[in-house]
Amino acid sequence: MRRWAAVLALALASCTHDTAGTAPSRAAPVSAEAEWLDAETKAQIDALFAEHDRADTPGYAVGIIKDGRLVFAKGYGQANLDDQIPITPRTSFHLASLSKQFTAAAIALLILDGQVSLEDPVSKYLPETARFGPDLRVKHLLYMTSGLPEYMSLPRKSGMPWYSAYYFTREEALAATLSADKLDFAPGTRPGPTPTSTTCC
Incomplete structure (x- = not known):
């Protein structure tokens, strides 16, 4: 059975700082094991967060780790609504x-x-x-x-x-x-x- 862990961080628009700049990639490079996560599963994850992946809403940063390796990392929605800074896998959250x-x-x-x-x-x-x-x-x-x-x-x-x-x-x-x-x-x-x-x- 596949074993994986997912970390979801709720993005609070007024409490984030993006270290990657104002126009970073929404997905991050992942390990060679990324094929463990097939296209259908990735599409299901995208669909799960689709309603938050807009320019007018706070959103989420999603990471999936398998056997200690990052196999999926992507941001959805905005880290800062005022400045239109999107959430990315490199967004720092004030937790x-x-x-x-x-x-x-x-x-x-x-x-x-x-x-x-x-x-x-x-x-x-x-x-x-x-x-x-x-x-x-x-x-x-x-x-x-x-x-x-x-x-x-x-x-x-x-x-x-x-x-x-x-x-x-x-x-x-x-x-x-x-x-x-x-x-x-x-x-x-x-x-x-x-x-x-x-x-x-």
Whole structure:
């Protein structure tokens, strides 16, 4: 039986940044195994997203991976309605809190494999956090009780706002957090659900 995984990302027109420019290809180069996905199946995928593949609607980026290889990648609809920027396989989406559960699941798999422990100090993986003390643990990142400052509450080096329209990277957000003088509160003492903990993971 064919085994495949599909990843669908809902495109939010106001929250995307296309790294491929304003007129990129709607489909991406795929692996030599692409023939695994026949023309009929590709046509069915196109039909599934046809109603969103217009210039006046947000849409989707679709990727199918088989045995670790990309066998299908295509965009449908618009990443930015105002500027008429289409979604492509290279469109970056501001997923925000949608990424939290996937990050937590990935860490859980590492824990099950014995590669990470909830009790590990965060400084084992991010040495820059050592100055916040030894009590900051992986579990505090996952439970969002780390006390790490929210990067959006800190000034951005470029002076621009922390808003997806003013594109910024994960590394930039993390650097802002790690530049803080101290934690907002002692790890584990209270909840503070922020994107920063997920970013550190």
